Amino acid sequence: MTKRHWLHLLLVGSLAINLMAAGALSARWVQERRPEPPMAWSARELPPATRQQLQPVFEEARSTIAPLRRSLREQERDLREVLRREDIDLGALESALQSLRETSQAYQREMHRLALEVLPTLTPRERRMVMHRLMPDRGRPDQPRPQRPDMPPR
Numbered sequence: 001m002t003k004r005h006w007l008h009l010l011l012v013g014s015l016a017i018n019l020m021a022a023g024a025l026s027a028r029w030v031q032e033r034r035p036e037p038p039m040a041w042s043a044r045e046l047p048p049a050t051r052q053q054l055q056p057v058f059e060e061a062r063s064t065i066a067p068l069r070r071s072l073r074e075q076e077r078d079l080r081e082v083l084r085r086e087d088i089d090l091g092a093l094e095s096a097l098q099s100l101r102e103t104s105q106a107y108q109r110e111m112h113r114l115a116l117e118v119l120p121t122l123t124p125r126e127r128r129m130v131m132h133r134l135m136p137d138r139g140r141p142d143q144p145r146p147q148r149p150d151m152p153p154r
Contacts, residue, residue, distance in 0.1 A: 037062045039114050042133040046126050054118060061114045068107040075100040 037058035043051050079096040082088065119127055 039111065039118065042130045043118075045129045045133065046122075050122070050126060054121075057114070057118055061110070065107070065110050065114070068103065068110060071103050072100070072107055075103045 037055075039061070040051075040055070040058040043054055043058075046054075075096070079093075079100055082092045082096045119130065122130065
């Protein structure tokens with residue numbers, strides 16, 4: 001083989017290696033960007049062993065809650081479309097709000113069902129940690145809620 005053939009072979013080999021590396025890195029990036037299961041974010045402060053124990057419960061809830069979350073976003077998009085029109089169709093507005101309310105209630109029911117499954121398994125300290133994530137301004141009664149400067153004092 002001539003020097004030119006070896007150069008082409010090295011170029012093709014280098015290109016193949018670079019494409020494989022780029023594919024592996026992008027696959028890893030896509031996997032890391034996968035949204036967390038429902039309510040898993042509220043357990044971030046919990047000890048690793050507890051989080052690992054709860055992970056299957058959160059993953060199982062994904063199959064029922066994720067479609068509701070998608071539907072909720074679709075209902076919100078539909079409502080925005082109705083509101084963007086030059087003249088608001090009262091029937092379309094009422095229908096969009098009703099659909100949004102029904103989907104929101106179904107989503108809330110599933111989140112509450114998940115909370116009923118998870119919270120009783122935690123220690124009081126762990127429940128306080130989760131509660132702080134779920135209700136940041138109410139989770140720690142020993143700390144005063146921040147006062148916004150544009151609001152009257154409480």
